[in-house]
Amino acid sequence: MTAKFSTKSLQIACANCSLAQLCLPVGLTQAEINELDTLINSRFVLNPGEFLFKEGDTFTNLFAVRAGSFKAFRLSKDGEQTILNFYMPGEILGFHAIHEQKFHLSAVALETSSVCVIPFANLSNLTQKIPSLQKHIINLMSQKIDSDLTNYLNAPAQARVARFLLSISQRLHRRGLSGTEFNLSMSREDIGNFLGLATETISRIFSQMQKQQILASERRSIKILDMAKLHQLTYGETG
Amino acid sequence: MTAKFSTKSLQIACANCSLAQLCLPVGLTQAEINELDTLINSRFVLNPGEFLFKEGDTFTNLFAVRAGSFKAFRLSKDGEQTILNFYMPGEILGFHAIHEQKFHLSAVALETSSVCVIPFANLSNLTQKIPSLQKHIINLMSQKIDSDLTNYLNAPAQARVARFLLSISQRLHRRGLSGTEFNLSMSREDIGNFLGLATETISRIFSQMQKQQILASERRSIKILDMAKLHQLTYGETG
DNA sequence: CGGTTGCTTGAGTGGGCTCAAAGACTGTGG
DNA sequence: CCACAGTCTTTGAGCCCACTCAAGCAACCG
Numbered sequence: 001m002t003a004k005f006s007t008k009s010l011q012i013a014c015a016n017c018s019l020a021q022l023c024l025p026v027g028l029t030q031a032e033i034n035e036l037d038t039l040i041n042s043r044f045v046l047n048p049g050e051f052l053f054k055e056g057d058t059f060t061n062l063f064a065v066r067a068g069s070f071k072a073f074r075l076s077k078d079g080e081q082t083i084l085n086f087y088m089p090g091e092i093l094g095f096h097a098i099h100e101q102k103f104h105l106s107a108v109a110l111e112t113s114s115v116c117v118i119p120f121a122n123l124s125n126l127t128q129k130i131p132s133l134q135k136h137i138i139n140l141m142s143q144k145i146d147s148d149l150t151n152y153l154n155a156p157a158q159a160r161v162a163r164f165l166l167s168i169s170q171r172l173h174r175r176g177l178s179g180t181e182f183n184l185s186m187s188r189e190d191i192g193n194f195l196g197l198a199t200e201t202i203s204r205i206f207s208q209m210q211k212q213q214i215l216a217s218e219r220r221s222i223k224i225l226d227m228a229k230l231h232q233l234t235y236g237e238t239g
Numbered sequence: 240m241t242a243k244f245s246t247k248s249l250q251i252a253c254a255n256c257s258l259a260q261l262c263l264p265v266g267l268t269q270a271e272i273n274e275l276d277t278l279i280n281s282r283f284v285l286n287p288g289e290f291l292f293k294e295g296d297t298f299t300n301l302f303a304v305r306a307g308s309f310k311a312f313r314l315s316k317d318g319e320q321t322i323l324n325f326y327m328p329g330e331i332l333g334f335h336a337i338h339e340q341k342f343h344l345s346a347v348a349l350e351t352s353s354v355c356v357i358p359f360a361n362l363s364n365l366t367q368k369i370p371s372l373q374k375h376i377i378n379l380m381s382q383k384i385d386s387d388l389t390n391y392l393n394a395p396a397q398a399r400v401a402r403f404l405l406s407i408s409q410r411l412h413r414r415g416l417s418g419t420e421f422n423l424s425m426s427r428e429d430i431g432n433f434l435g436l437a438t439e440t441i442s443r444i445f446s447q448m449q450k451q452q453i454l455a456s457e458r459r460s461i462k463i464l465d466m467a468k469l470h471q472l473t474y475g476e477t478g
Numbered sequence: 479c480g481g482t483t484g485c486t487t488g489a490g491t492g493g494g495c496t497c498a499a500a501g502a503c504t505g506t507g508g
Numbered sequence: 509c510c511a512c513a514g515t516c517t518t519t520g521a522g523c524c525c526a527c528t529c530a531a532g533c534a535a536c537c538g
Contacts, residue, residue, distance in 0.1 A: 154435030196393030
């Protein structure tokens, strides 16, 4: 079931959060950040497989990923998942649910993860008082619209996998982590589902990239050996 | 080249615009709508093939489609288009460009079309004064994020075409036009490009749907005969 | 009217899928 | 600490959906 927000309250403030630049506060005064901290009064931890929210849930909060990762998906009528996205630290879930006050997809933790709970009504009031915060929220939503454009482009299997790996790499790098050596938090099946490819195809392409010296992979551990070649494989997509 | 905004100024006010509910003003007082009208001081017409904006252009304005339609696309390095979306009356272009103040795609008119020019900086100031307007902008962006989710799902060719036709149908219906009889403003090639299918595949699927009595199509004229079956073909996608 | 562009239909090919099976890792209980 | 079951990943074989190539037809335009 959907996790209870009281599970575990963490003693963390936006003021000293390492994700601050990716997440909410930008160009705020100390007083404004404190006000924001009052707003975001809840932070909690989820175990692997726990739901952050479910399709059909009423929307009241945005969630900022603090640690771990999530997959967002819908269920078709025959019970099959369609994975729509993965979320990593510094990224925000829930923007899609604002306009109808309802989640149109589910999100589960792929590993032990923690999130900040951002009550949207309160945030909305605060943006009315703090212009730079309004600007930031709109920028985050704009970024989301922009990045989704690139995410869902059609391409041959190898290009899709290359694009996926680069996306993960860049998102890790942005947080100051290694963009060349990392562990995937999702299964081959999840990757395939997300990219619209069979599990076996993902596996084959990883093997193939290994033979071409583009990367070294062992189960979920990935080491990118030739970033340039990986970019080439997505070549022609977007310039 | 990108159209000049001075091309033709139309005498139209938000106050008596039939698209008002889809576009900007919602729940505003008369005074607020007048203020908005001052903001949106420019409306102009584009001929088929004219650019509304180009990849790389600096972002200063959002555009609301008043009449006609647009395709949005990127060019790959070998000059191939990748069509990302089509835009119809009441829909807004440019949300993706806010965060970097730069358009990451191009938009051209598919037919004679007109748009309202919305200077974003001014809009941003106004949302700070009018809470319900801020709410509406954020709702529009949320809607965009939400609908893009459904747009780019992987599916077999027939399901994609069915989804595409339903999307067009629903968007026309929302404006009070017929959702069962309409003319497509884009070529088979554009549809195929957008859906990630070959032109010939689009043509074959149209023929096939015609044999199955789902629709009657003659070039760009479409008449949907069996809406239920069309929905069935997208079955399993989203519930 | 002839040229161009867009649409349709057919034939054959191929990339990625399905089906199948074996190997590698994880967790649990004895 | 090991055995065993279950899950995830890899690899192979064969097939099918949608692509490419090709040709013919219909509409539009100068």
